[in-house]
Amino acid sequence: MSPQPQAAVGAPLSRVDGRLKVTGKALYAAEHDVKGALHAVIVDASVGRGRIASIDTRAALAQPGVLKVIHHGNAPKLPYRDNPASNNPPDGRRLRVFQDDQVLFHGQPVAVVVATTLEAAQHGASLVKVEYDERKPSTDLEKAKADKPTTYARGNAEAGLRNAPVRMDLTYRTARNHHNAMELHATIARWDGNKLTVWDKTQWVVGTQTELSTVFGVPMDSVRVISPFVGGGFGSGLRCWPHVVVAALVARELKRPVKLVLNRRQQYFGTGFRPAYEYRLRLGSDRRGRLAAMVQELDAETSSYEKFTENVMYAGQMMYSMPNVSQAYRTVPLDVNTPIYMRGPGFATASYVIESAMDELAAKLGIDPIELRRRNEPSEDESTNLPFSTRRLRECYTTGAREFGWNQRRAKPRSRREGDWLIGMGMAAGVYDTARMPAQAHVRLDADGTAVVDAAASDMGPGTYTSQTQVAADALGLTMRTVAFRLGDSLFPPTPPHGGSMTMASVGSAVLDGCNRVRQQAIKLAVEDRESPLYGAEARDVIVRGGRLHLNSEPARGETYQRLLTRNKRSHLEALGSFAGPAAKERHSFYAYNATFAEVAVDAALGLVRIRRVLGVYDAGRIISPKLADSQAIGGMVGGIGHALLEHTVTDHRDGRIVNANLADYLVPVNADVPDLKAIYLDGEDPNADPLGVKGLAELVMIGVAPAIANAVFNATGRRVRELPITAEALL
Structure with missing residues (x-):
């Protein structure tokens, strides 16, 4: 079969929705104009544990514009059925808003004020008086009792450690991180009889739909979720949070549409976060750096x-x-709200620890950090005994070392200085699993030669609108401007969560399948149509370019979609594309990889760290959109800078209050913190992973940045900091 020309895929195209965004016409959750919408403001708990003794709403209800205050004393009982469709739901019992008097964490919703204006609702909320029977909360990871661990083992790690000539026992700590996307979480809810429509900030419209269906005990098709644009998420929108239920509850009770927007402070306990970890790692090797054993003990908050x-x-x-590995992963129950995935989930934390430890081992043995990693490169996935589908880490190391100038790095720490600044270079490897899940997409080719593709996906910034249009345009043989990709509506065919670097592999493969089906329908119609120039031709020899079907070997012999469909009195052709997800039993180990290099300058007197440059080299399969890939890589590196040097949530353990629940005190990188950033993508694809050959990029680009920076700080100063973020105090 003649391959379809690839004009859009692989080209550095600008975002198809860019004009809407820069002109303010892209509507985010709180911006939809729903006629007659009331405003709701949540009253959150001011204690970290206990029960509500009383709620006095009289002052709030006396204010002009305030219509109602709902709390556990007057709220209806909701079904809260199990939600088996949830994306890997946490074990336990999800928070049930206003269903009892229990307070489980500081900031938990305890009431909601509804008013005709936002200002009236905010003022009313400030007047609600809640009395508590308070208990001291448990919020300190290091002092609380852990759950029974999840374990993994191969070989005999303890014996391997005892027999290893070189042994290290290291403990690392990482702080809690919050997502702090630009767009605040917001929901507009409206009931039409027994049918609910919500406009919501979500990374999974189907997930929000199923959650609301189970909470309110209504059929799935009675809930519609609309989310065409998401102003950043980083994982915070992967779950339907309590405020969404509150908005829907209030709208049903008042029989009016309701808008509810969390303020910035409420983001810190109204949605999830990357959990803090205490991560002990013991490793053993021979004197040439070949790893013999590794024991890992992880404690994480939940x-x-x-x-x-x-x-x-x-x-x-x-x-x-390495032949011997032992792991014990313990969650530690605390009086906090439930964590959620945050960019590079799990892998970012683990890679920081493992890659820092590898750097420590390299320094101890006097081996170049890249050479140490090369000596421990596996030939297969030793956890599954499966061959790697693709693993090009050696090439990442070689390319990165050459492009970054690794040969200029001085092995001895604190040996390069420019005035007051100590200069250091560090590197780290990164890995993220290639996630794929079942997805569907509907494709319609109209007689005028244009196409519309629908899928219930999301776009929180990576450019889903654009990349899916690229795939569809090439598969249909159309130009980008004649294809419209629509997303963010639960009426569209279902897709998996927009996270985990799975959207391109999953949704993109469904789009490809649907477009291929439609194109093949058109080709079949042409070769069987006696009036077509393609009549009698072999279907496999026909390609489509610019909306025109023609023989690959004889471009002059052909006709346009428009002419073919019009002559055959067909208003359109359509198909439902699908992707089944990974095989039930995988034959390969699927991961994407990177090598990240960083150069830092550290003020010798003040301990201030400045990033001078960062380079990432990625083995991420086929790159559909290089311009969007660069956007993701730069963003991931910036996120990694924040992870390494700035971001941490501070909790007052006396009452569970988050002390720095604002963007003045919770520090994130700004332009002044961001240096020269560069990304390189190894050319290639992974045909075993999915039909597009992609492996996922958005999570991968953050993983490895923090340890590369930490290792560079050590190279600059000789000071090994085993706690993130790395602060000036730790370096003085």
Whole structure:
């Protein structure tokens, strides 16, 4: 079969929705104009544990414009059925808003004020007086009791450690991180009889649809979720949070549409976060650096009512070759809200620890950090005994070292200085699993030669509108401007969550399948149509370019979609494309990889760290859109800078209050923190992973940045900091 020309895929195209965004015409959750919408403001708990003794709403209700205050004392009982369709739901019992008097964490919704204006609702909320029977909360990871661990083992790690000539025992700590996307979480809810429509900030419209269906006990097709644009998410929108239920509840009670927007402070306990970890790693090697054993003990925070886990164990099982591995992953229940996935979930934490430890081992043995990694490169995935589908880490190392000038690095720490600044270079490897899930997409080719593709996907910034249009345009043989990709509506065919670097592989493969089906329908119609120039031709010899079907070997012999469909009195052709996801039993180990290099300058007197440059080299399969890939890589590196040097949530353990719940005190990188950033993508694809040959990029580009920076700080200063973020105090 003649291959379809690839004009759009692989080209550095600008975003198809860019004009809408820069002109303000792209509507985000809170911006939809729903006629007659009321405003709701949540009253959140001011204690970290206990029960509500009383709620006094009289002052709030006396204010002009305030219509109602809903709380556990007057709220209807909701079904809260189990939600088996949830994406890897945490074990436990999800928070049930206004269903009892229990307070499980500081900031939990305890009431909601509804008013005709936002200002009236905000003022009314400030007047609601809540009395509590308070208990001291448990919010300190290091002092609380852990759950029974999840374990993994191969070989005999303890014996391997005892027999190893070189042994290290290291403990690392990482702080809690919050997503802090630009767009605040917001929901507009409207009931039409028994049918609910919500406009929501979500990374999974189907997930929000199923959650609302189960909470309110209504059929799935009675809930519609609309989310055409998401102003950043980083994982915070992967779950339907309590405020969404509150908005729908209030709208049903008042029989009016309701808008509810969390303020910036409420983001810190109204949605999830990357959990803090204490991560002990013991490793043993021979004197040439060949790893013999590794023992990993991980403690991570979760809520008291749900057990959140993430894929933090995989990297320690397969990244490097060693016969003996032991892992114990314990969640620690605390009086906090439930964590959620955050960019590079699990792998970012594990890679920071493992890659820092590898750097420490390299320094101890006097081996170049890249050479140490090469000596421990596995020939297969030793956790599954499966061959790697593709693994080009050696090429990442070679390319990165050459482009970054690694040969200029001085092996001895604190040996390069420019005035007051100590200069250091560091590197780290990164890995993220190639996630794929079942997806569908509907494709319609109209007689005028244009096409519309629908899928219930999301776009929180990576450019889903654009990349899916590129795939569709090439598969249909159309130009970008004649294809419209629509997303963000639960009426469209279902797709998996927009996270985990799975959208391109999953949704893109469904789009490809649907477009291929439509194109093949058109080709079949042409070769069987006696009036077509293609009549009698072999279907496999026909390609489509620019909306025109023609023989690959004889371009002059052909006709346009428009002419073919019009002559055959066909208003359109359509098909439902699908992707089944990974095989039930995988034959390969699927991961994407990177090598990240960083150069830092550290003020010798003040301990201030400045990033001078960062380079990432990625083995991420086929790159559909290089311009969007660069956007993701730069964003991931910036996120990694924040992870390494700035971001951390501070909790007052006396009452569970988050002290720095604002963007003035929770520091994130700004332009002044961002240096020269460069990304390189190895040319190639992974045909075993999915029909597009992609492996996922958005999570991968953050993983490895923090350890590369930490290793560069050590090279600059000789000071090894085993806690993120790295602060000036730790370097003084």
